[in-house]
Amino acid sequence: xxxxIVFFVFAAIAVIFALAVILHRxxxxxxxxLVASFFALAVMYVLLEAPFLAVLQIIxxxxxxxxxFLFVIMLLNLQHAREENTRPIQQFLGYTGxxxxxxxxxxxxxxxxxxxxxxxxFNADARAxxxxxxxxxxxxxxxxSILLLAAIVGALLLSGRxxxxxxxxxxxGAR
Amino acid sequence: MNPWMLYLVWPLIKFLIAFVIVQVIVAAMNWIERRVLGxxxxxxxxxxVGPWGLLQIVADPIKFLLKEDIVPSSAEKxxxxxxxxxxxxxxxxxFCLIPFGPPPTFAVTHTNVGLLLxxxxxxxxxxxxxxGGWASNNKYSLMGGLRSAAxxxxxxxxxxxxxxxxxxxxxxxDLVHIINYQAHHVWNVFxxxxxxxxxxxxxxxxxxxxxxxxxxxxxxxVAGYHTEYSAMKFAFFMLAEYSAMLVNCCLMVSLFLxxxxxxxxxxxxxxxxxxxxxxxGGLLGTVIFVVKVMTFMMIYxxxxxxxxxxxxxxxMDLGWKWMIPLALINIFVTGIVVLAAPEMIINGSVVPxxxxxxxxxxxxxxxxxxxxxxxxxxxxxxxxxxxxxxxA
Numbered sequence: 001x002x003x004x005i006v007f008f009v010f011a012a013i014a015v016i017f018a019l020a021v022i023l024h025r026x027x028x029x030x031x032x033x034l035v036a037s038f039f040a041l042a043v044m045y046v047l048l049e050a051p052f053l054a055v056l057q058i059i060x061x062x063x064x065x066x067x068x069f070l071f072v073i074m075l076l077n078l079q080h081a082r083e084e085n086t087r088p089i090q091q092f093l094g095y096t097g098x099x100x101x102x103x104x105x106x107x108x109x110x111x112x113x114x115x116x117x118x119x120x121x122f123n124a125d126a127r128a129x130x131x132x133x134x135x136x137x138x139x140x141x142x143x144x145s146i147l148l149l150a151a152i153v154g155a156l157l158l159s160g161r162x163x164x165x166x167x168x169x170x171x172x173g174a175r
Numbered sequence: 176m177n178p179w180m181l182y183l184v185w186p187l188i189k190f191l192i193a194f195v196i197v198q199v200i201v202a203a204m205n206w207i208e209r210r211v212l213g214x215x216x217x218x219x220x221x222x223x224v225g226p227w228g229l230l231q232i233v234a235d236p237i238k239f240l241l242k243e244d245i246v247p248s249s250a251e252k253x254x255x256x257x258x259x260x261x262x263x264x265x266x267x268x269x270f271c272l273i274p275f276g277p278p279p280t281f282a283v284t285h286t287n288v289g290l291l292l293x294x295x296x297x298x299x300x301x302x303x304x305x306x307g308g309w310a311s312n313n314k315y316s317l318m319g320g321l322r323s324a325a326x327x328x329x330x331x332x333x334x335x336x337x338x339x340x341x342x343x344x345x346x347x348x349d350l351v352h353i354i355n356y357q358a359h360h361v362w363n364v365f366x367x368x369x370x371x372x373x374x375x376x377x378x379x380x381x382x383x384x385x386x387x388x389x390x391x392x393x394x395x396x397v398a399g400y401h402t403e404y405s406a407m408k409f410a411f412f413m414l415a416e417y418s419a420m421l422v423n424c425c426l427m428v429s430l431f432l433x434x435x436x437x438x439x440x441x442x443x444x445x446x447x448x449x450x451x452x453x454x455x456g457g458l459l460g461t462v463i464f465v466v467k468v469m470t471f472m473m474i475y476x477x478x479x480x481x482x483x484x485x486x487x488x489x490x491m492d493l494g495w496k497w498m499i500p501l502a503l504i505n506i507f508v509t510g511i512v513v514l515a516a517p518e519m520i521i522n523g524s525v526v527p528x529x530x531x532x533x534x535x536x537x538x539x540x541x542x543x544x545x546x547x548x549x550x551x552x553x554x555x556x557x558x559x560x561x562x563x564x565x566x567a
Binding site: 028029032035051052055056058059062063064067068070071074075125126 | 251254286287288291292294295296298299301302305306309317320321324325327328331335348
């Protein structure tokens with residue numbers, strides 16, 4: 001009974017703040033709403049008896065990634081960004097497209113995920129997650145790390161912070 | 176026992192006791208810091224209110240409460256009010272998770288992901304600073320907030336990585352387990368010397384304390400993120416900062432210095448010994464814990480009085496080019512030793528082979544570094560003592 005109350009309260013919080021993210025005009029408020037939504041999601045993980053995942057959710061998303069988001073928003077000073085007027089056809093396509101996607105998502109989640117409970121006790125402590133990650137999912141894990149490395153190298157290249165020798169070899173010439 | 180008593184009433188009472196003690200320590204720290212800074216800088220510090228200026232602890236809050244609370248007219252109102260409140264929440268919740276003495280009596284709660292939960296909560300403390308800096312609508316405040324965000328995200332990485340070595344040795348995320356492990360082996364500061372050093376430096380940086388206080392560098396940014404804050408809101412920022420310092424010192428003591436125990440290899444005041452003494456034993460453990468924590472608070476002040484402020488690029492260099500690689504090497508070496516030298520039990524007593532190897536390696540690294548720093552340079556400029564400059 002208590003679990004149901006907690007679930008619905010925090011589900012409502014998560015949804016309300018998620019709506020605030022897309023509806024509020026001020027990007028800083030949007031980013032902070034997303035943080036609040038992440039906290040509500042962390043409570044969901046606790047209810048699923050996975051406190052380790054809940055804590056990881058807060059450390060990674062609320063503690064690190066959203067701080068960087070806020071940093072960029074403030075650095076670019078986006079607080080009074082004015083939006084360009086959109087054409088009616090764009091609005092129509094946007095609303096119908098996302099509505100169709102949302103309905104499809106709900107349908108398939110309800111059909112495939114929610115009705116198939118995992119058999120056996122659910123184990124998500126640090127040890128279990130680590131063992132799974134480095135045994136069963138080692139290939140995707142390494143793939144993601146290579147992808148991230150490529151993104152870092154790409155960002156470094158685009159920001160132009162290369163030693164002058166490399167630039168000269170690129171034909172760009174040293175500034 | 177009634178589950179309501181066990182899970183709601185007792186934890187609440189224990190939390191309130193811990194809360195009051197922590198607040199008294201935080202308030203007292205303000206006076207202690209100013210007196211010790213005075214001592215180090217050859218001046219007096221606050222000595223007018225009460226004996227040795229002790230009533231300054233009471234005078235300061237009264238002053239904060241009575242001062243006019245100014246809100247800049249162009250501030251973002253809600254964010255401006257939220258700014259000082261947000262960092263207080265995690266700073267207070269965290270004290271539920273720290274075992275001050277042998278559990279269950281002297282710890283509020285006990286979870287098996289306690290350490291990670293503490294990290295998660297402390298990592299959200301930065302929002303108050305960013306929000307306060309942004310909402311003030313002042314360019315110095317915004318600069319302070321931005322610097323704080325960059326610095327805290329950067330130093331969270333070595334902060335987290337330095338703990339990994341300890342986790343590998345102890346094999347648990349539970350602070351109580353980590354403390355008991357240290358009592359039955361050796362304080363983690365010996366096998367994890369480098370990690371303890373990295374942890375201490377990064378926790379200074381996380382708290383924006385002096386060698387790393389760029390978010391509030393008064394010579395560049397007036398007062399940084401709290402330039403526009405006055406009265407109680409300013410006090411909340413200070414309260415959050417000192418609470419966070421206290422939390423970090425508690426973590427340092429629990430992770431590296433054996434927490435409430437005073438034992439090596441299972442001899443001395445272990446948890447079992449303290450528990451056999453009953454309530455007084457638990458109290459003794461708590462006193463040991465508090466003494467260790469206050470020692471580190473003193474080192475914080477000592478740091479503040481000793482080191483000049485970093486430049487921002489130096490700060491980032493230290494974090495990304497030195498601390499993180501060093502922490503990664505530490506994890507690598509610890510992993511190899513833990514795998515290669517498992518626990519040996521001879522005649523029923525544990526022989527810490529791995530720990531000894533790690534301690535020797537760590538000490539050798541520190542000695543080598545000190546040697547390289549201290550080595551006189553070939554063309555070192557002739558040092559003139561300050562008192563001789565005027566004569567020359």
